């Protein structure tokens with residue numbers, strides 16, 4: 387049962403994520419095993435997140451910004467529970483709808499319709515729930531004529547449509563949106579933004595949003611957190627953080 391007493395939906399407490407990366411380039415698995423057996427393979431630590439802490443209030447809409455490779459997706463994956471942080475703790479209160487990796491939670495060999503059931507079950511929806519909401523999902527995605535086509539034949543934008551439609555068919559407590567939406571066409575992006583705005587207006591949904599479009603972050607988010615090379619640089623009102631972020635690179 388979710389703890390609904392705290393005012394915070396997300397608490398990130400001193401989180402670091404360390405990846406071990408091979409210190410040399412190997413061409414194939416055979417070379418890799420030979421090196422391992424000979425104890426010749428060395429790893430170096432790479433800190434993708436370095437002591438990051440922040441709290442997000444219930445109903446708050448927060449944008450994560452930063453240049454390529456600065457750790458935004460890693461942060462979202464840790465919050466979604468896909469990755470376990472190397473150090474620190476994360477608490478999420480309520481059910482979470484993560485839209486972080488396009489195609490995650492889908493089977494390319496199955497049809498779109500079958501994938502709706504598969505992905506729905508991963509989000510914790512019962513079969514009866516999906517039965518009752520199937521038409522809403524199909525209508526929102528606008529893919530009625532493609533429901534019996536295997537997902538492997540879908541374009542990335544079509545997959546994004548299905549993924550967003552399933553994850554948002556009911557109001558989640560926490561919605562996490564990585565750049566998955568950017569592969570959708572402008573009309574679909576606009577439709578998703580309207581749905582996110584509707585959630586925001588309800589005041590019940592906490593949204594964590596990653597986008598490289600500063601204009602979009604400023605339009606949707608009240609607050610922004612800037613992460614650069616794994617380090618939290620700034621946390622504050624979206625307009626102020628975005629101004630400092632642009633200033634840095636101008």
Ligand SMILES: Nc1ncnc2c1ncn2[C@@H]1O[C@H](COP(=O)(O)OP(=O)(O)OP(=O)(O)O)[C@@H](O)[C@H]1O
Pocket residue numbers: 405406407432434452453454455456457458459460461
């Ligand atoms: N599984 C992994 N193993 C090793 N390194 C990784 C792994 N996942 C991510 N990284 C590294 O961590 C860093 C942060 O990556 P991340 O995807 O979180 O950045 P990002 O801010 O989301 O970037 P972008 O804006 O390009 O999407 C990058 O240098 C990336 O190469």
